[in-house]
Amino acid sequence: MVRPPCCDKLNLKRGLWTEEEDAKILAHVSKHGTGNWTAVPKKAGLKRCGKSCRLRWTNYLRPDLKHDSFTPQEEEMIVRLHSAIGSRWSIIAQQLPGRTDNDVKNYWNTKLRKRLSEMGIDPVTHKPFSQILADYGNIGGLRQPGTRIGSLNKDLKSAVMFKSELYQSPSQAFQNINSQLMPAIMATQEASQDTLLNYNHSGSRSLDLLAELQAIKLVTEASYYTKNKTIPPPIIFVEDLLSPPSSSSSSSSSPTCSSAAQEKSPLDFSWHDFLLEDAFLPADPHEQEIVAENSSKELASQKQNIIPQSETNNEAAIQECFKAKGTSSASGISFVEAMLDQEPEMFLDFPNLLEESFYY
DNA sequence: AAGCTAGACAACCGCGTTCCG
DNA sequence: TCGGAACGCGGTTGTCTAGCT
Numbered sequence: 001m002v003r004p005p006c007c008d009k010l011n012l013k014r015g016l017w018t019e020e021e022d023a024k025i026l027a028h029v030s031k032h033g034t035g036n037w038t039a040v041p042k043k044a045g046l047k048r049c050g051k052s053c054r055l056r057w058t059n060y061l062r063p064d065l066k067h068d069s070f071t072p073q074e075e076e077m078i079v080r081l082h083s084a085i086g087s088r089w090s091i092i093a094q095q096l097p098g099r100t101d102n103d104v105k106n107y108w109n110t111k112l113r114k115r116l117s118e119m120g121i122d123p124v125t126h127k128p129f130s131q132i133l134a135d136y137g138n139i140g141g142l143r144q145p146g147t148r149i150g151s152l153n154k155d156l157k158s159a160v161m162f163k164s165e166l167y168q169s170p171s172q173a174f175q176n177i178n179s180q181l182m183p184a185i186m187a188t189q190e191a192s193q194d195t196l197l198n199y200n201h202s203g204s205r206s207l208d209l210l211a212e213l214q215a216i217k218l219v220t221e222a223s224y225y226t227k228n229k230t231i232p233p234p235i236i237f238v239e240d241l242l243s244p245p246s247s248s249s250s251s252s253s254s255p256t257c258s259s260a261a262q263e264k265s266p267l268d269f270s271w272h273d274f275l276l277e278d279a280f281l282p283a284d285p286h287e288q289e290i291v292a293e294n295s296s297k298e299l300a301s302q303k304q305n306i307i308p309q310s311e312t313n314n315e316a317a318i319q320e321c322f323k324a325k326g327t328s329s330a331s332g333i334s335f336v337e338a339m340l341d342q343e344p345e346m347f348l349d350f351p352n353l354l355e356e357s358f359y360y
Numbered sequence: 361a362a363g364c365t366a367g368a369c370a371a372c373c374g375c376g377t378t379c380c381g
Numbered sequence: 382t383c384g385g386a387a388c389g390c391g392g393t394t395g396t397c398t399a400g401c402t
Contacts, residue, residue, distance in 0.1 A: 016370070016396075038387065054388080055371065090390060101390070106369055109392095 013047045017056055021046055025053060025061055059102045066098030070107055078104055078112060083126040 028044035034057065038050035046053065059065075070078075074096050081092040087108075089101035096104065113123040120128050127135075 014372075036387085050387085051373095052371075058389095059370075087391070102370080105391075110368055 012049050012052075014052070017060075021048070022056070022061060025057055029057060029061075059100050062100075064098055065100065070099075074099065075112060078108060079116070079126075082108065082112075082123075 024044045024046055025040070028040055032043070034054075037054040040046070040050055040053045041048050044053070048056075077095055078092060081088075081095060085091060087105070089105045089108075093099050093101040093104045116123040116126075120130065122129055122132055125132060
């Protein structure tokens with residue numbers, strides 16, 4: 001393995017930085033700005049490689065960085081984004097002002113991942129462990145016929161509206177990002193995960209992958225705007241090729257919530273609101289068989305974009321739950337802790353799965 | 361008080377991508 | 382167009398510290 005030239009040089013200091021070294025970096029950056037990091041050590045009088053200097057600046061010395069602990073809102077955002085796009089730490093960090101990708105990554109690895117595991121939720125898939133084991137048992141069989149395509153279209157519509165709004169009023173568009181973009185990302189993540197097991201449904205599979213790419217593009221655009229305060233270069237959307245969004249679409253882009261979700265009080269959320277839809281598979285194997293037998297009929301329903309009310313409520317409930325986080329944080333309870341409080345309910349909801357699956 | 365352990369976080373490493381001559 | 386340098390990212394390792402025995 002060829003190491004970077006800077007690392008081959010002898011007499012380069014490694015390890016923790018001293019206050020004196022920090023001062024040299026700060027003095028250099030204040031005078032010359034950032035950029036050309038390979039020249040920084042020589043100009044600043046440091047025996048470090050440029051890469052190390054850049055890391056020290058971006059992860060610690062930058063004046064816009066926060067050094068206090070993560071807020072519940074930030075926890076929520078990390079969990080949501082990780083659920084949607086995985087370990088894309090730089091993208092996640094760009095949604096959290098004052099946080100670096102290293103901060104987010106460390107916080108995830110040391111706290112959030114562990115807490116989710118303690119809740120019985122797989123931090124990788126964001127599904128309950130019991131459900132994952134149950135899914136393994138169901139591989140080869142038909143799963144609950146997805147109603148996600150219709151849901152996906154609905155959420156993608158929100159995402160497209162966001163995009164249309166972006167080019168007309170960027171500030172307003174990004175103010176609405178939480179309420180519009182995130183549900184779309186979560187829906188696409190659901191779809192992409194579903195794709196793994198619904199591989200034979202080739203038609204929906206291609207749509208799922210496109211949808212996921214669209215979501216990632218939107219996140220990237222959001223990151224670009226946050227960083228540069230300008231509209232990113234145009235991105236060609238699939239929807240552009242099919243039917244360009246009309247100017248009137250932006251006026252109807254306000255988030256919509258079902259009445260069921262709106263009826264919830266801010267703290268009245270359930271731990272399973274944060275699970276992916278598969279958690280609502282019938283626990284009874286016999287019921288699953290019935291569901292499988294009806295799959296072809298329901299697949300036909302998907303083409304007509306018929307969205308069951310239960311799912312609509314679920315999506316709205318998830319949005320509402322995330323809004324509720326602000327209230328829970330005001331009381332000093334992190335949302336993870338709040339969900340931990342509901343652990344008994346979780347065990348009550350999945351008694352069979354929890355008891356049986358872990359004996360495999 | 362000394363040793364051990366786990367948690368937190370800073371820093372490094374390797375690799376892919378982008379930039380530039 | 383190509384190749385090397387620079388940059389950025391995600392995974393991993395190292396170091397410090399607090400708590401426990």
